[in-house]
Structure formats: C-alpha cells, structure tokens
Amino acid sequence: MSQTAVCRQIILLGAGQVARHLGPALRQAGHAVTHVWSRTHAGAAAVAAEVPGAKPITSLDLTALPVADLYIICVPDGAVAAVLASARFPAAALVAHTAGALPLAVFEPYASLRGGVLYPLQTFSASRRIDWPAVPMCVEATTAADQDVLLQVARSLSQVVEVVATPQRQTLHVAAVFACNFTNHLFGIGHALLQEAHLPFALLAPLIRETVDKALAQPPFTAQTGPAVRHDAATLERHQRMLEAHAGWQQIYNQLTASIQAQQMTAAPNKQEPLRL
Known part of the structure; x- marks a missing residue:
C-alpha cells in the first residue's frame, strides 16, 4: 500500500471468485476487510478465512450490517439489485458494485446511499493467481468526494486506474x-x-x-x-x-x-x- 493511501474499513458482500480474490488483495494493500457476507454461511466463512481479521456475517437477510467506510458488492450483475433492495446499510453508506455492465444508476432508488463502481477488468478463477498491480480498475461515483475514495482504494491495488463513466464502461x-x-x-x-x-x-x-x-x-x-x-x-x-x-x-x-x-x-x-x- 502506498504511503499516501488511507486504510479503509471494508465489508464484502458476496463470496464468488471476485470476492475470493479481492478480499486478500485489499488486506495485502493495507485495508481492514472486517466482514464478509454471502447467501450461505459456508461461502462467507470461506472468504473470511482467507482474509486475516475478517469475520463472516451470520445473518443471511442483510438487515444488520456493521458500520464500515466502504461496502463492496461482489455478486453477479443480476443479483446486485436484489442485494441493494434487501440490505439495510447504515445511513449515508458508500456502496460500490464490481459489475462491468451494470450502470451507476442502479443506486438511484436509494437516496440514502452513496453509490459507486469499482470494476476490476479481469477474469477470475479459483486456480489462478491475480497480478493485481496490472489489473485495470475502473472507477465511477455519484460525487467527486466518493470518487476520490474509490480512486484511493483502486490505486492501492493497481497501477492502472481510470475514471470510466457508465456508457464507456x-x-x-x-x-x-x-x-x-x-x-x-x-x-x-x-x-x-x-x-x-x-x-x-x-x-x-x-x-x-x-x-x-x-x-x-x-x-x-x-x-x-x-x-x-x-x-x-x-x-x-x-x-x-x-x-x-x-x-x-x-x-x-x-x-x-x-x-x-x-x-x-x-x-x-x-x-x-x-x-x-
């Protein structure tokens, strides 16, 4: 993690291949991945076990999320809307999805949220190691301040970081x-x-x-x-x-x-x- 980067408390929502790779990478970059949620206890526990200090969220209904600086939704594109609809984030929470095709506008129905995108342009498989410094990271947010937060997180992972608006992404x-x-x-x-x-x-x-x-x-x-x-x-x-x-x-x-x-x-x-x- 660079000397100018800020350690963030991060919660991962999802336990697929993106979360399984991203969680350890965020921890390696100096962030505190405090919790992992999944639709199954086993999935959350498996990802949390790979990230020192992370705990699986035991509630499956997402009604009692702990406080964090950033919530990263790492579920398939088609499941992001369902997660947003069912989760009870703390007021003014910064929430970013990792989907390439999903617009930033998915956050518009949730006025209390600060929405963003943290899209790693890479294919993820269980048996393959990811060279994170070389992975392009595409960032987008509803405000300049939140965009800066996501840029800091992205730059702590990768040397290739771009602000990319929804149509271009x-x-x-x-x-x-x-x-x-x-x-x-x-x-x-x-x-x-x-x-x-x-x-x-x-x-x-x-x-x-x-x-x-x-x-x-x-x-x-x-x-x-x-x-x-x-x-x-x-x-x-x-x-x-x-x-x-x-x-x-x-x-x-x-x-x-x-x-x-x-x-x-x-x-x-x-x-x-x-x-x-």
Whole structure:
C-alpha cells in the first residue's frame, strides 16, 4: 500500500471468485476487510478465512450490517439489485458494485446511499493467481468526494486506474466479452476438435501466443489471416464439411467467416496482403 493511501474499513458482500480474490488483495494493500457476507454461511466463512481479521456475517437477510467506510458488492450483475433492495446499510453508506455492465444508476432508488463502481477488468478463477498491480480498475461515483475514495482504494491495488463513466464502461465490458469470453469459447471448440482427432491442444500454443502478441502490437483487424481473408473457397468448403457433425460450431464458423470478409471489404484498398495461415 502506498504511503499516501488511507486504510479503509471494508465489508464484502458476496463470496464468488471476485470476492475470493479481492478480499486478500485489499488486506495485502493495507485495508481492514472486517466482514464478509454471502447467501450461505459456508461461502462467507470461506472468504473470511482467507482474509486475516475478517469475520463472516451470520445473518443471511442483510438487515444488520456493521458500520464500515466502504461496502463492496461482489455478486453477479443480476443479483446486485436484489442485494441493494434487501440490505439495510447504515445511513449515508458508500456502496460500490464490481459489475462491468451494470450502470451507476442502479443506486438511484436509494437516496440514502452513496453509490459507486469499482470494476476490476479481469477474469477470475479459483486456480489462478491475480497480478493485481496490472489489473485495470475502473472507477465511477455519484460525487467527486466518493470518487476520490474509490480512486484511493483502486490505486492501492493497481497501477492502472481510470475514471470510466457508465456508457464507456459498458462498451469496455462488451469488448471484454468478445476478447475474453468468446475467444475462450473458440479455444474450447479447437480443444474439442483436437481431442476428436487424438491430438494435443498444446500444438496450438505457439499459434495462440503469436496471435495474441500481434493483436497487442497492432490493430487486430490489420493482422487478420486465414482462408476467410483469402476467400479460399475450397478450404472453406472443406472445413464446413468437416464440421457437419457439429452444426452449432459450423454455424459459428460460417458467421465468423462472413464477419471477417465483411470487415475486410471496409479495409483500406492499399492494405498489405496478410500472411498465410
């Protein structure tokens, strides 16, 4: 934690992967995570056990929350409204959600609350360690003073902190779904196809790494390769026939091929010919 940061008393509401990673990170940054709430006693206890000094909140109905400087809601987007509706926060409590797609306006029905957003742009899994200093943190709040509080907390965790208003954050979330969730699904399809052919997924590792490296080094559309770019009809038809046993994957293949070709039609006429793959 930096010398200029202020230790905050924080309560986590939720016990999913975000809370499981965020709780220890906040404690490591010098904050006091005093309590953890979850819809189950076991969930709250599991997260609290990972954060020295934290206690699980035993009441499941959220009617008697302890006093804290900041309450961070770490539940799925669709559950945030329900938590806000059922919780009884102390008067003028500062409450922030961690959802990428949820607007700041979710706090508008609760005039007694000070609402904010503390959105970590990262994917969280139980078996993976998070490099918090590199995780972009997007902050938004209803007042400048509360925004400063959330900025202080975010900067105690990360070296990449931005004030991002709801419309831009929602666009960022859509982009993240394409870049992360959809890409991972495509990796999964590739993995399954190789399993059917009794080939190891590791064969794709150098290709995946090179693709990601190029996408980070230049605008991804300019690095597009493959049979769709080349309008290689014979290869495209062969792939389509190979996917006949997987109608859903064949549909994805065709849709992505059409999208690539449509995008290429809008590219500059002097665009260099892509490398083959």
